[in-house]
Amino acid sequence: MVDVSNRLWAVTSAVGAGLCFLALIVIGALYTHPASRAHLDRVSFRLMLYSLIANMLFGIFSVIGGVLTGPSVGCGLSVFFLQLTLEISSFLLFCIGLNLQLVVVHGIRSKRLERCYLICSIAMALVVTIPPYAASQYGWDPLDKDCWYTNNNYQQRLAWQIGTQFIWAGLTVMGEVVTACTVTVYMLRLQACAALAAVKVEGLIIGHQSECGIKKSPRFDRGQSQ
Template sequence: MGSITSVLHQISIPSQLCAFTAVVGAVACFLVLALIAALYARSNTRPYLNRVSFRLVVYALVSMLLHAITLAVASFATGPSTTCSFTMWILMLALQFTSYLMFGIAINLQLVLVHGVSGRAMEKYYIIGATVVSLCVTLPPFATHQYGWDPIYGACWFTAADSKTRLEWQLGTHMIWTLLAAIGEMISFFVVYTHLHRHQVLYAATIRSGSFPRATNNSTTTTRLSPSYAIQYRSIIIRISLYPAVSIVMNILTFSCDLFISLRATATATQTDYNIAALIDFLYGLRPTVYAALAATDPALLRAIRVALDDIRGVKSTESTSADSKRSSVRFDKTSSGTRPSTSTTRTLEGRPPSRDFDSKPENENGARLDALRWEEVHRARMAEEAHVREDSEEFEKQI
């Protein structure tokens, strides 16, 4: 079948497969970003997009848009050029930046759910960390002209013709970092799902026993989140975790394929080599489309779309009502490190004084007046408590 070099020339980055998927990905990212911008411009839908993980996804979509555009440009390169080198740097920079933003989403879920850390306080560190890592990883090969026309792939990739040198650069500036991001995402993914399962069991046991024991705020347990939050937001948490889950799959696949082709760069080509090389092109072009599809079906975006459509039709949205009905009975503790969920269970108020049955006839006029004052006091306390619960629940949803 010939050397692997000849095979790679047939299905390299300039192939129609890679170019087509890159263009589709660029269009998909642009459309989703345009929709998000339109919803963010509306005052009644903007609050629904106010979630840490969703903002990280928006940054990732911008990065993937650059990735898709540069990949499409690189697909038409026919030889060494400055454009080839520069587009490869932007492509790899966007790829690493997106990978570590997905890692940031996974870490944020773990920090908020398990450790009670403020997600909004940590948001800037996720962005700064992803930026610093991606620049540190991609600037050295760009400065030493390792990005450019690839004599093995016959396309814009790594310039080293020596297989050993090529593998060293790929491992040190691309593959290892992709693998580390995937490993970090898997660890956080496992911790979050273990935490959710533990709270599911705890909540079920509490329901069966019919008792809701209190816990002090200075509890030494590592589980700081009340079961009600874990249960209430379980579907949203699982949906958010799809971002790092998909990133794990994509990163491991690209790492494995890149390593396989790099190790066999000088070997005799087989049908397996052809299939793996074609898969690499497809994966790099498909990634922007996958992230755009995930963002388009994000719960925050879908709720904002429903509110906007109801507003256009002149119908009062039911989103606020349905959200209020799901509020948890858990309060947040204000700490120096941010806002964290408390383990204390909020007291349920019945709305009437415990000392007197409202259905019984009062002994005298003063007793009736006292009952009315007590009921009003308890009612005000209940309304204030419900307002606090709504605020705390909204605050928690913004953190994840």
Template sequence: MSNTKLHVPNTLDAHLQDTVLTFNIAGVVLTASLLFTIAYAAWNPVSRHHLNRVSLRLLVSAIISNLLFAASSIPVFTGQSAGCSFMAFFGMSVFMFSVCMFFCIALNLQLVLVHHVNGNVMEKFYYIASGVAVAILNIAPYAAGQFGYSSGTCWFNDPRPDVQFQWLLGSQTIWILLMCTGEVVSFLFILRYMYLIRKDRVLTSSFSTIPKPPIMAYRSIILRIGLYPLLSCSLNFTGSILDIWLTKNPVPTELQWQLSFVDLCVFGLRPSLYSLLAATDPGFLRAIRALQNDRKSTNSTGTTSSIEFPSSESHRMERFSMNSRVLVHVQPELGKNLPWKAHGNKSRLDQSNAALTPFEEQSVWSHGGAAGARGKPPFVDQEPEQSGSSQAEQEREREEELEVEIQMRSRAEDIARQI
């Protein structure tokens, strides 16, 4: 019954705007600090390659949008004015753009991993489509004079609740809910696809010898990237439902005041939560570690060291990035115009170093090669042509193994840059 009573102004009302202002300022500081760090890591050649990923660039665009949204939410206007209307238009535009970016992150994962679409090619279309959608959805209410001062903030301000609800639903809420639903569907689709691939590998008799597909090799990174749209989905669902309820129930009851406070806190905490989550991104953390290692190496030697590749204990993606360049440099002619297939059970990654060593040092007991070299059984001399043919076949086999490994790693690096 207390929630149906009209709200009685009290001392908490005076602190409502202060609380929201604190959230906005904290979001601006955290987001600006994170963006500055990312910019420095992208500028430094030691750490730049760790940030070369489509989803991370989309994330940076979303974080910049959240920074602008937090800055536009700081209360500057205390009444209806043209500046307040423009601030509401600007704030809603950058807010919708961030929603579109998080939807594009989830969509890009599905397109690249499941449908094998090139994420680097699609990236520009993500920005173009998001910009066009934001312009269409926000220019119409701004031109109709629907933005202005309302309940201490610059937002939709039509005095008729039903008209305000229609504009809110048609230009913002329904599209946010659709994109949130799309994020959940894409992520569930990726999980199902990963489960089916894992199931197929378990049912395969030569499971231990089949190279892992990129979606399985990078499953931890894929699941980690999926946290961005999931957080966006939870915040947007909560904020949209609260906006609908508050618009349909404009009477200032105690419940309405409490939910209004929660709604403002949800929007105010968005930049801070996104910044904290982005600070734990695998690519960003590897870039920071690369900068720290380079600084330690510089301090210990007194000279600037070259770029160091990660150690063998680091993530699988980093080992792909490290080893493929070495292999391509040693055998550049082996990676040209070759089919993408595995040759039996010879495509393990730990065979690449063996393939580069001389044949006599590897095959000590193979076809009598080493025995003949050490003057032991004479059957090699009796069938020199067969032994030479055997040796040539084994060399071709090792070359084929190396070709497959080079292509595997090249493909893995390409997938890593697209997700």
């Protein structure tokens, strides 16, 4: 039963990695088309692209961990890179929501933020995943018979999982929900203000933004927008 579970994990991970690779091929094809390339020049789109690459690598390392059948150096390394790519993807997805809020709600836009998002996501992922790997917490799981957390003590294992995986996944999801709600509320307020003012959006932004209590958002310039 355990062997079937591991093989199922490996197969589904391979399918996921394959779909990510297919999406990357489609995106690459779009980049070769000059007219399409101009519309893809967005910070949020590139962050999504980086996250897609991380997810593809996550699937590949999941396959490696799923086919290994015993303790080995590769077992621990596969779990480390699995967790690393998973965390990078999670932090990048949060950065997409954060960038959307900064651009739409606060009017902050800069291509330099893209580098900050990428560096911070990788750095945070390393901070989260290096300690358990250094403490030999990644490796062959004697309980589930696969490559995962290797601690025999259930309470210690759970503590490591909460501290190095669950809590960070939960925080990024909460952050994404908060940024999405913030942008949604802002857009609803803007729409309601436009309806009450009974003017065109251009007139609302120029002449009535003080009445609405809403800041004017910048135009979505190429390479500097959401």
